Amino acid sequence: MMRLSLLVLLAAGFTAGAFAQSPVAQPDLTRQQTYTLHRASSTDPTGANADFRSIAPGATLTVLDADGPGMVSHLWFTIATGEPYHLKRIVLRIYWDGEENPSVEAPIGDFFGLGLGIYHNWQSQMLSVGSDKSLNSFFPMPFRHHARITVTNEGKQRVGSFYYNIDYRTYTHPLPDDTVYFHAEYRQAQPNRGWTNNWISNGDPLVNNKTNPDGKDNYVWMEAKGRGQYVGVTMSVLQNQDGWWGEGDDMFFIDGAKTPSIVGTGSEDYFLGAWDFGGKPFSYQLYGAPIVGDELAGSRSSVYRFHLDSPIPFTQSFKATIEHGNANDRSDNYYSVAYWYQAEPHEPFPPLPPVEERLPALQHVGGPGNAFKAVR
Incomplete structure (x- = not known):
């Protein structure tokens, strides 16, 4: 029997210790494939x-x-x-x-x-x-x-x-009984509505001291019910407001948790950069920011993160989210696809937005730099 990649073995329920292999989507080239x-x-x-x-x-x-x-x-x-x-x-x-x-x-x-x-x-x-x-x-x-x-x-x-x-x-042989299936779901918020637009900078006490212990009003990458593991996300941001868009923390809710089971320290940190990405794009095997815009309304950025080192398992349910600004104060546009594996059946996805609503467009949300222009 062929040796599947570590990612496939994990998706099929095997442990990483079962096979000493690199986590790439390749068979063992030293073994005859069947x-x-x-x-x-x-x-x-x-x-x-x-x-x-x-x-x-x-x-x-x-x-x-x-x-x-x-x-x-x-x-x-x-x-x-x-x-x-x-x-x-x-x-x-x-x-x-x-x-x-x-x-x-x-x-x-x-x-x-x-x-x-x-x-x-x-x-x-x-x-x-x-x-x-x-x-x-x-x-x-x-x-x-x-x-x-x-x-x-x-x-x-x-x-x-x-x-x-x-x-x-x-294959001539059946897949293992606990094989789980690839899933990918699109979501967007155009815009994410922040709870205020009465701020000047990300450091204002009004927004910087706001707390969000339960992830209320976070942007949701995906939700699933059943058994599986989350493996990553790609996301793009169109800024409606000036300043750094990435003060929001990633929060993951596993198996019905009411408060986040895993919580991060900032958007650029989740995507494994730091310090606003230094204003420069980068692209690596498991993480990156191939587009990094200026910190101004109208700027555009794209980021990604794949958890091939440790997919996040769940046995009942899973919800992957991120704040849009600290405690969700900002009102930028997010567009994302989350990727995971799970046993079927899966919960139906929310309907796709109508095509015209999917086209990136600046929104009238107020706040710094938001002199509204209907620009696509």
């Missing part, structure tokens, strides 16, 4: 060079429809269309084992960490966007019986060229 590798792609069925599909407005394209047991090991997409913010208008969904409610649902750009609706290159161990406009995922995605992946064009213009390559394995 799976069969397949590829679903947009290759021209005639053998010519039109290796793409077009997607009309409102239409859904199925890019994978495969029987198991198996595992999706790699997604690659690239898109050619003239519609602005098409990364927000095209929706990616993934369904496991014939489920009615998708286990993955997000605007395609957000899934790949492009939460501002524009392309930028970045890299991590699980997700990357390469030159030019190539979207890659290496999350291992096991399935027992069936996998279906779709993309839906919720825009007003035809997607002229949608290219894809999806690599997946099938």
